[in-house]
Amino acid sequence: MAFLALEGLTRKFGTHLAVDGLSLGVEKGEFVALLGPSGCGKTTTLQMIAGFVEPTSGAIALDGRDLLAVKPAKRGLGIVFQSYALFPHMTVAENVAFGLEMQGVATAERTRRVAETLELVGLGTFAARYPRQMSGGQQQRVALARALVIRPQILLLDEPLSNLDAKLREEMQIELRQIQRSVGTTTILVTHDQGEAMALSDRIAVMNHGKVEQFAPPHEAYERPATPFVASFLGKTNLVGGTTVRPEKISFAASGLAGRVKTRIFQGNHWLYQVDTPSGLVTVIRQNSGETMPGEGETVHLAWGTT
Amino acid sequence: MRAMKAAPYLLSTPALLLFGAIVVVPLAMTVALSFHDWGQYKGIEPVSILKNWHEVFTDSYFLEMFWRTFRIALLVTLLTAVLGVPEAYILNRMRSPWRGIFLLVILGPLLISVVARTLGWALLFGGSSGIVNKALMSMGVISSPLPFMFTETGMVVALAHVLMPYMVLAVWAALQRLDPQIENAAVALGAGPFTVVRRIVLPQIMPGILSGGVIVFALAASAFATPAIIGGRRLKVASTLAYDEFLNTLNWPLGAAVAVLLLLALIAIVVASSRLVEKRYAQVFG
Amino acid sequence: MSRNGPLALAFHALFVTFILAPILVVCFVAFTPEGYLSFPTDRWSLRWFHAIGRYPEFISAFWRSLWLGALSSAIAVAISVPAALAIARYRFPGREVMTTLFMSPLMIPHVVLGIAFLRFFTQIGLGGTFTGLVLAHIVIVLPFALRLTLASAVGLDRSIEHAAVSLGASEWTVLKRITLPLVLPGLVSGWALAFINSFDEVTMTVFIAAPGTETLPVRMFLYIQDNIDPLVTSVSACVIAITVAALVVLDRAYGLERLLVGRNVHGR
Numbered sequence: 074m075a076f077l078a079l080e081g082l083t084r085k086f087g088t089h090l091a092v093d094g095l096s097l098g099v100e101k102g103e104f105v106a107l108l109g110p111s112g113c114g115k116t117t118t119l120q121m122i123a124g125f126v127e128p129t130s131g132a133i134a135l136d137g138r139d140l141l142a143v144k145p146a147k148r149g150l151g152i153v154f155q156s157y158a159l160f161p162h163m164t165v166a167e168n169v170a171f172g173l174e175m176q177g178v179a180t181a182e183r184t185r186r187v188a189e190t191l192e193l194v195g196l197g198t199f200a201a202r203y204p205r206q207m208s209g210g211q212q213q214r215v216a217l218a219r220a221l222v223i224r225p226q227i228l229l230l231d232e233p234l235s236n237l238d239a240k241l242r243e244e245m246q247i248e249l250r251q252i253q254r255s256v257g258t259t260t261i262l263v264t265h266d267q268g269e270a271m272a273l274s275d276r277i278a279v280m281n282h283g284k285v286e287q288f289a290p291p292h293e294a295y296e297r298p299a300t301p302f303v304a305s306f307l308g309k310t311n312l313v314g315g316t317t318v319r320p321e322k323i324s325f326a327a328s329g330l331a332g333r334v335k336t337r338i339f340q341g342n343h344w345l346y347q348v349d350t351p352s353g354l355v356t357v358i359r360q361n362s363g364e365t366m367p368g369e370g371e372t373v374h375l376a377w378g379t380t
Numbered sequence: 381m382r383a384m385k386a387a388p389y390l391l392s393t394p395a396l397l398l399f400g401a402i403v404v405v406p407l408a409m410t411v412a413l414s415f416h417d418w419g420q421y422k423g424i425e426p427v428s429i430l431k432n433w434h435e436v437f438t439d440s441y442f443l444e445m446f447w448r449t450f451r452i453a454l455l456v457t458l459l460t461a462v463l464g465v466p467e468a469y470i471l472n473r474m475r476s477p478w479r480g481i482f483l484l485v486i487l488g489p490l491l492i493s494v495v496a497r498t499l500g501w502a503l504l505f506g507g508s509s510g511i512v513n514k515a516l517m518s519m520g521v522i523s524s525p526l527p528f529m530f531t532e533t534g535m536v537v538a539l540a541h542v543l544m545p546y547m548v549l550a551v552w553a554a555l556q557r558l559d560p561q562i563e564n565a566a567v568a569l570g571a572g573p574f575t576v577v578r579r580i581v582l583p584q585i586m587p588g589i590l591s592g593g594v595i596v597f598a599l600a601a602s603a604f605a606t607p608a609i610i611g612g613r614r615l616k617v618a619s620t621l622a623y624d625e626f627l628n629t630l631n632w633p634l635g636a637a638v639a640v641l642l643l644l645a646l647i648a649i650v651v652a653s654s655r656l657v658e659k660r661y662a663q664v665f666g
Numbered sequence: 667m668s669r670n671g672p673l674a675l676a677f678h679a680l681f682v683t684f685i686l687a688p689i690l691v692v693c694f695v696a697f698t699p700e701g702y703l704s705f706p707t708d709r710w711s712l713r714w715f716h717a718i719g720r721y722p723e724f725i726s727a728f729w730r731s732l733w734l735g736a737l738s739s740a741i742a743v744a745i746s747v748p749a750a751l752a753i754a755r756y757r758f759p760g761r762e763v764m765t766t767l768f769m770s771p772l773m774i775p776h777v778v779l780g781i782a783f784l785r786f787f788t789q790i791g792l793g794g795t796f797t798g799l800v801l802a803h804i805v806i807v808l809p810f811a812l813r814l815t816l817a818s819a820v821g822l823d824r825s826i827e828h829a830a831v832s833l834g835a836s837e838w839t840v841l842k843r844i845t846l847p848l849v850l851p852g853l854v855s856g857w858a859l860a861f862i863n864s865f866d867e868v869t870m871t872v873f874i875a876a877p878g879t880e881t882l883p884v885r886m887f888l889y890i891q892d893n894i895d896p897l898v899t900s901v902s903a904c905v906i907a908i909t910v911a912a913l914v915v916l917d918r919a920y921g922l923e924r925l926l927v928g929r930n931v932h933g934r
Contacts, residue, residue, distance in 0.1 A: 125564055145567050152568045158561035162583040171579075175570035223569065388752035392764060395749040395808070399767055402805050403779075406786035410778070413785055467681045470674045482678075484917060486685055492909045493866045495886045496902035500688025502894060503695055503703065511691070541688060602775030604869035605883075609890055619777035619869070626781060626873065636785070639778045646775060 074137060076101040076259060077122075077227060082131035084117050084283075091117040093283035094131070099227075099261065104253055106262045106270035109280035110306070115263045118280075119229055122261070124148055135226060146175075151220030151258070155232040157212045159204040165191070165215050166200035172223040190222040193252060210241045217249070221256060228253070228260040234269060246272050267307050271295065279303045295319075311355050320345075320358040322377050325367060329376035330355070337369050348373060414637035424632055432637035442638070446645070449617040452535055453601035457593050459540040464547035465589055469581065471548070472555045483552070490545040498606045501538040505529045505610075534610045535617075539600050546599065547592040554588025555581075590657045598650050602642065618642045689906060696903035698896050714900035724901055727885040731865050734796075734881060738803035739860035742811040743853055745804070750812055751845075754819035772809045779806065780873030787874060794876025802874055806867060807860035814859060818852025858916060 075098025084092040092114040099105050107115040120126040122133060124145030133140040140148065160168050166187055173183045191197050194214040204212055213233060220228055234242045250273050253260050264270050270277050271291040278288045287299040298304035304317050311318045313330070332350035344366055346357040355375060359366060367373050414432055417425040436442045471482055489497060504512050505528035513525040528534035558581070566580045604619040611620065618638060625635030670678070698704050699711030718724055753765055771779065783802045784793070792798035822845070830844045868883040875884050882905065889898050
């Protein structure tokens, strides 16, 4: 049995099935992303694991124990909330110490672990600050430290990076990954950002309408999507003559599917093309290697390998 | 450019004129009045003497009356906080439509004439045969009827009722600003319901409670209709005393001195406590 | 999710009883058939409601309160709008002082205002007149009108006005076609809140009203001073009924919570 096992998990809100018989096994130390559009049931799943929402039916087991029998306050899970949910009236150190206090950890030990964890997230010098006095990225780290300091069996991340700007988000992704690797905590990330899910996780559970459509490592899910939904959600796709082809797999060649370049957009490291062909509009992505590329209105031939 | 600079003043001219003429001038005249002399037969004499102020500060009658006024205001503030804070919290946890309905029930009385509401308490207290006494005795809380009419207890209860919506409103507004996830975060870290309230919710809504307290205190100390009806002619507070000096005894200068002192004392207390609250929470809540 | 436990609900029940008891008692006693204050036990009677008709001073006081409230609130709103625009739009020397001045009637005890107005109106020959009442009521309800007009003026997205200007609208057109319609909901609720406060005001008015110019709450207060009998309960019951009706209409139209809580005054 997996370290964290969700079995036939179902949650109804009125007549709406938010989560529909979901089963999933997460191994110890693994980083798993629940990925899907809003309303796919990923957040409800996370809240059922945390204990804030009760499942209508189904079971959750952690390390062989029935997790649903444990009160939310006793589950000992670390959670990073989308809004961070820092205690605004407490300093950073007090925020991080709160969970240890609840566990009755002795003061000396508490102080040591708080300092250690703040060091881990790179906030060693910010202990006496209040959340208000910190940037979004720093608040995010405090939230992470607060969740990690109690040495949770599982770390739950609820869209943790969605409130950060694009550049900071990328930095935090790298850092989050390093921290998770170094402490080795089993982690579940809820996100709607496929890039984030692919960058961070060992395995991705792509969810739609309360169900998991595919549960696989990122590369596998991207290269061999199990369903059309997974294919379209994990990046751009073209449907040409009944097969799906990723835009970056198509190249301009001497022969192949003929078409006329409708639009060409420069995006720094690559070019984005829309080509009008007899089988419809085809999106093509070409790396910017410095070569001259076909311009708008030119006739091109498209070729791709078959996999 | 000059037109731009003058614009805000031009826009506020009507309000400024009105307030200058109808607020600033009359208040200044009242302050001046408090220095005038008065006699049973000679009436008001426009001189500048300290007679009234001397009387207000030295006569133990006034001292006792002001002490009573602020004691009642403080008790009313405490009572509204003790009852209003938990109620606002409970209200906030209710689901619609109950939340809206009970909010309307609790805030609605704010809009009903204070005379009608106090009349209700006068009927409920109504001497030893009043409903409150009957209820308390049948529940075994008390063995003999408590006097409510013409007492401070009665005034405190009635004023707490009249001013309760302000406290609930202030705490409610503070609760609305809380991130509901914060309570969940505390629970996930192992806090029980009592700890969540004491360590997480209360500290965050404390500024709301305190500002509600300041409002209730100021309104209780300057309340007139309720103390006048419940206290009758026997039990005076600052505002009812000033009223008597003006409309019964006709010693306007003395009444003006009482009123001005009430105003100054209130401003001092309110400004000082607001400063204190602001200073205490500036760092945390910005 | 968090739910209220049985203890919390018991507290809530007691609290609501505390809030409603005095109001319900007044309404019950109003239906007594007796000539003295008592609960209608075996039968209900409207005699004390009919009795109101024999006291024309209550009826005229009611109409006077209505007119006074409507008039002073309308003038207060009319004065508030430009002042609110000034405070919301400009940073100028004296802005804070001015705002404090306009909000000061909330802080000054109404007894003190009553005394000040009494002294002032007597001196300038407006003592006991309806004009005096209107002036005094404009002052005490202005903070309520200003608070809500200010909230809607601050909440107004200025780029909407800039858009109108860029499309060729003159300043006057912008005001008439864009600004005023956008702040109108704030004005209406500001007027309503001002009206309610004027209609209920007793402490200040009791000083400046004379026998011919008494408002309803003042008449009721003075009546209670002399005698508490079922007449004043039936009058109160009518006032309560009217208030509750107005409240329900207001709640449907605007949401009472929004009206009472308002938004941040200083636009921070």
